[in-house]
Amino acid sequence: MKHILAVILIAFSIGLSAQDYIEHTVKPGETIESIAKSYLVTPFDIYALNPDAKRKFQPNTILIIPNSKVKNEAIVEDTRELIGYKNHKVKRKETLYGLSQQYGVSEEEIKKANRFLYSENLKKGDKIRIPRYKTVVSKQTLNNTVKKYIVQPQEGKWRIAYKFGISVADLEALNPFMNETIQPGDELNVPNIDDKEEKEVESAYGYYEVLPKEGFFRLKIKLNLTKEELEALNPELKETGLKAGMVLKVPADVDTSRSLEDVETTDLKGTLNNFKTKKIALMLPYRLDRIDIDAVDETKEKIKEDRRLSVVLDFHVGVMMALDSAKQLGISTDLKVFDTRYHMSKTAEILAENNFSDYDAVIGPMEENSFNRVARTLSADHIPVIAALNKPDQVYSNVFQTLPESELLSKTMIDFVKADSLKTKVVVISDHAHRASSEALQKQFPNSQLILTEKDKKNKTKDAYYIYHANLQNVFSAGRTFVFLETDNSSLASSVVSMLNALAVDDTEIILATLNKGKAFESKDIDNNNLSNLQFHFPSVHKDYDESKVNGFVEAYRKNYGVTPSKYVARGFDITLDLLMRLASAENLYDASINSIATEYIENKFRYNKSPSGGYVNEAVYIVKYDNLRVVKAE
Template sequence: MKNILTIILIAFTFGLTAQNYIEHTVKTGETIESISKKYLVTPFDIYALNPDAKRKFQPNTILIIPNSKIKNEPIVGESRELIDYKNHKVKRKETLYGLAQKYNVSEDEIKKANRFLYSENLKKGDKIRIPRYRTVVSKQTLTNTVKKYTVLPKEGKWRIAYKFGITVAELEALNPFMNETIQPGDELNVPNIEDKEEKTVEASFGFYEVLPKETFYSLKGKLNLTQEQLEQLNPELKTTGLKAGMVLKVPADVDTTGRMATVGKTNLKTSLINFKTKKIALMMPYQLHRIDVDSVEEVKDQIKNSRRLSAVLDFHVGVLMALDSAKQLGISTDLKVLDTRYNIAATRKLLDENDFSDYDAVIGPMEETSFNRVAMALKANHVPVIAAMNKPKEVYSNVFQTIPDDKLLRKAMVDFVKADSLKTKVVIISDQAHKVGSQALQNEFPNSKLILSRMDKKNKTKDAHYIYPADIQNVFSAGKTYVFLQTNNNSFISSVISLLNGLVVNKTEIVLVTTDKNKAFEGKDIDNISLSKLKFHYPSIHKDFDETKSNGFVKAYRKAYGVSPSKYAARGFDITLDLLMRLASAENLYIASKDTIETEYIENKFRYNKVLFGGYVNQAVYVVKFDDLRIVEAK
């Protein structure tokens, strides 16, 4: 019997060697996800060869890793290197788990640095050492294969991911310098599979990208397709299961857009449990070196003439008022204010001169390069960095992007119109520059009519930015019609609004909407009376505070400064109070930022969603409308 087992083992080992499998010994702190990312395979691939790993996964476990179809080029990898130790005196109610979370280390790493913890429990008053690590970035080469692929016309990320049987995230991992929007002719790294193995993107089908945590049950509710139906269209599901980012083929008539998640408002005041003092750094471009504090008039002129400085100071006031409001709830804050001077060199110096490793969060900086530098520098210590006034180019794992993405704004407006059962028609009016986006919008509303602006009579390649009254003649009838106006040309907006207002008679109701309310809608030729008459709707990251309701922040601001708060002051207040409330409701900001938690304050609301291999992006969006010269939230 023993000889038979030996022969089987030898045969199995030979099989693994022949297929170029790899043995991996699990190290402390590693997860199935981190290991699969290291070898460019999926967790499902690892579980298929190591079924026991689902119930028993611990250090020194030996895993069989299949050969990846992806990559033969050097890739950037990260490892942790011990720097030194930080002394910590244990406080009441502190646990090993809590300290591990706080300092971004594992419980086992703390025990190794304090051997007595293997035989004794952690107790108040213990003086222990916390290991500190730095992230070492190096290049590593895997013995796998990759080939170059030239992007074809009309191909996007998901089409290419589907063609080569990988997820969108895996395609992005293969191509770290790929543009957000790829263009025909771009060269990408793709798995080196046979041409006959490439999938064909069939025009007669629709396609859907699987979101994180989605199950066959949730897809049944969203797509109205059973697991059996999905597996029939996508046979690979039977072996791989659902994976976030994978692209599924679905019937053409299936609505793959879905609705944006609706989450009830969360009142964090009832969940406050963590009342230790919060350490917050505020990094803003005050540019104090340019201000002569001895000349009051000169300072006033600088504030008046610099929109950036005015916005920064208003935001700062909002932050201070939020700290005061939090203090009344028992939340104390240690705030450190730092001047980045809107300069990368100054920001780098601040990072060198200050230790942020034990901070609960850092707000800012505003300038993109400086923000990226701070986020990367604090990533190793897992310190959250809040993008308060800008959208960062890279959402690292410790980044909290408070401004929702443009695609979320667009989707919010589309979902709002779709949800109105009283609409009779949808009309899309667009200039030539927005033609492609408007055609995609028309796909959202199959029975809609698309009207494009006229071209210049002399120069046929130039957009004249107008439409004839005849273009919209007989388009509108009794009932409600939504009109999407897609442009950033002020004169075009003005002429279209004038034409539409002339059609609002008797039982004809026209609701003007746009997915992108840009500055062209605020031009001198456009008045709020005309917009109010058309009940103008648009998606927004914030709303105006309600003047009809009692508001402590607005009242206190008016009392202190004699004017109503600007949107920057309100944003400083909202972001800071939300940050402090979340920190006080959990051990850290990551735990307090689940996508089931949605908060709302003066003009802003927040619901964070963790992006794959990245940080947290706010998904809470308003749809607002003009109502009797006021801008209010649309219900």
């Protein structure tokens, strides 16, 4: 055996000698990330050549560093030089964040000058040192350097990565402070290659980033392009082959959206191996400052009246039940709960007064600006932030968005109908507010019919939100017809549902569907019996739990509270249990969230895909239907 290992080691060494590489001896205080940044490569590149570094990384370890494409030319760089300290006595309500803003230094720089702040919170009366710096402009020559590039109109990360022959991850490593969404005029670091080596980015083409473990066979299925076609568009593939992260040029009409092929549900119980206590923060707007816990009746009324508080409390119960279930699997949790009070200022105070650098994940907050602040602040330490009850406007690299995008919901519904081999006809009924999307929907189904609502007789610019019964005459025949109803108007939905129900007789099967089930279908004027008769189908983030099967979670909740759990209790349970099991099955949440891992719990399922902005978005969607007054998964 040892001879085989020796041969492998020699072969590996010979392979390396044929390439350009650098040997680096690890110094105290260095990390893989800091070393990668100094050589302008990515941590992934270092781990690829030094797999042992993941489990054994210490001073004096010798690492093999790949040579990046960046040339060794001097660049002008601003550096900060420590010139002394200013003494400061902490006043009431002062925070690290506030002091960092006041003196123009970072919180980390203050902590380094006052080591006790790593283990203790800042408090009134503390005497601390504030570091003072001066800026020095100098010419720096590194082992590898970069040049500056100004982002042009219509350029995104993928196009710039393609232009300079690097991956999106490489571009992000070169620009650690780059905005999640880059804008024309932004200045970026790029490889200092010769102008003639830059690839031309053509607006007539699209661009696709290769995912980990993707080969030509999978790309043929996803992009409908053969190996030969991809090589013709990207000649370098003949030399390098496919590599994760590389950006490929593809025809403009190719759908490069990251649609997920079906995979079997992953049972994470069999993969649990990391039983270190998980440190989790839960940030929700409990608004405890408004509640008098001694006034029981008054508190009950507030909970009934405040819909948001009811949701938060239900979610919290689900979280606690998940912690108990995880404990039974050997996963222990250190949970710290923070009341954000639904205020940005309170969230900022929580961030300033607490060190989250050693947390495994943060769930919340709900409020959009507060969530963005938490995600942006904790991105420096790569702490995952879970968007559990909201859809953030910006998916930072450390964000896990649990709610799928609405575009994916629509696409999943369309694909479901297309896959139905028994369908004979598709009809689209739409109000004018949804006309554009309904016309696009009509194009998905050749020979389908679009019926638009009538305009107001007095004001032709206004929608009257109704259709005549005559519009539906002779539309339906024997066999199956899918009817998409696209509206947010409850009166239109109610009248159309009634008319369709009356027409669905004998051999005429009408299946009602919609791309986005909004409040229009939850009106008290719509009879759920009619929705059941029409087998109403729609895409959904969650499904109702199966009452025909024994469910320990549901039984435990009923035993404690005397009622069935709401969807928010189930969501709190599902998200938290999934988070803990993923953390217990890998080194961190990022490693446990590759798109081949699909999980499903009580009412929710999760399959994360890395978004173009670098974060992770759940792309697991249910198609559900009304069946005997219950909402069940459609097969």
